[in-house]
Amino acid sequence: MTQIDRSAVEQALASYQDPYLKTDLLSSGCLRSLQIDGNRVTAELVLxxxxxxxxxxxxxMLKVAVENVAxxxxxxxxxxxxxxxxxxxxxxxALANVKNIIAVASxxxxxxxxxxxxxxxxxxxGEGARVGVLDADIYGPSMGMMLGVxxxxxxxVRDExxxxxxHAHGLQVMTMAFLADDNTPLAWRGPMVSGALMQLLTQSAWDDLDYLVIDMPPGTGDIQLTLAQKVPVTGAVIVTTPQDIALLDARRGIEMFGKVNIPVLGVVENMAVHICSNCGHAEHLFGEGGGERLSxxxxxxxxxxxPLSMMIREQADGGKPTVIAEPECQISMIYQDMARHVGARIAARAGQSAMPDISISED
Incomplete structure (x- = not known):
């Protein structure tokens, strides 16, 4: 019986380069346990x-790689x-019962x-996480409508x-629209708006969330400053279009988050290209490559x-966004890929101190 070389097993496990962590799973500290018992190898890895x-x-993939070891x-x-x-x-x-807060801003x-x-x-x-959404656009809340509430x-109300x-589509949802009449505009000054945001955030009974996604209003005003000063934000996602004026404003957003020590997890470029539904011709209506240059x-x-897609707009307006309406379509796959990238950037910030010691044994 050939004795198994543990270093060869580790090398086999390290052969997979995680596209989201951007390294192999051993270097990123994902290996929790490794046992060698005669001719059998057992391993556990945790992303x-x-x-x-x-x-x-x-x-x-890792099973095949390890079974190829002598x-x-x-x-x-x-x-x-x-x-x-x-x-x-x-x-x-930290916010009670919330592990990570993601601000989506523009x-x-x-x-x-x-x-x-x-x-x-x-x-x-859809990747299995417990997720909440907070609509921080106090003046123009839209999250309830987009989720079909x-x-x-x-x-x-709990405990007064x-x-x-x-809940909507598996998400925990809070928005000012739940507390005010849909047709009544909120004529509030900055301090009132900031107070409303903090009330929505801290007086909501969030139920053990892995991620709370905050949909920010546009700009760099009172809401953004309140968020930076009073809310434990893990990171921000910046949304832009390729258009020069949008990129200019997106830069301001990135600079603002930098000044308040909130890391930018990445950039999302919307309306990057329009594909004609009749002839298939691709046209960059708002410019090309702006998001890549910004990143x-x-x-x-x-x-x-x-892409600039009528389907994305229609499904959101209809209360059933694309990821739910057509989970197997190409656009939904892009959103799933985006979610894993965001999660991996947060995991990298958490550092390997969050991981327990590796258990390795040979019997």
């Missing part, structure tokens, strides 16, 4: 980001995931920020103090480049 849709495939007759490779809590800016205390309106936020949240949930919905977020300029990931 730091929600990944229901890919863990089985990774496990099969002396190995069989291998049992388990790959699963756990979402750690990553650090936030400054010394702001420098200007009309770039598809809310659509990105809701599909990102749904994609994270019936008009007039009101959250239940906490709002219980309604290169600031050294952050280009998380996704989304």
């Amino acid at each position: 730091g980001y929600a990944a229901n849709n890919i863990v089985n495939g990774i496990g099969e 002396g190995v007759d069989s291998a049992a490779i388990t790959v699963r995931w756990e979402v750690p809590a990553a650090p936030a800016q400054g010394s702001i205390p 420098g200007k309106g009309g770039v598809g920020k809310s659509t990105t936020a809701v599909n990102l949240a749904l994609a994270l949930a 019936p008009s007039g919905t009101r959250p239940q 103090k906490f709002f219980v977020p309604p 290169d300029e600031y050294g952050v990931d280009l998380l996704a480049s989304m």
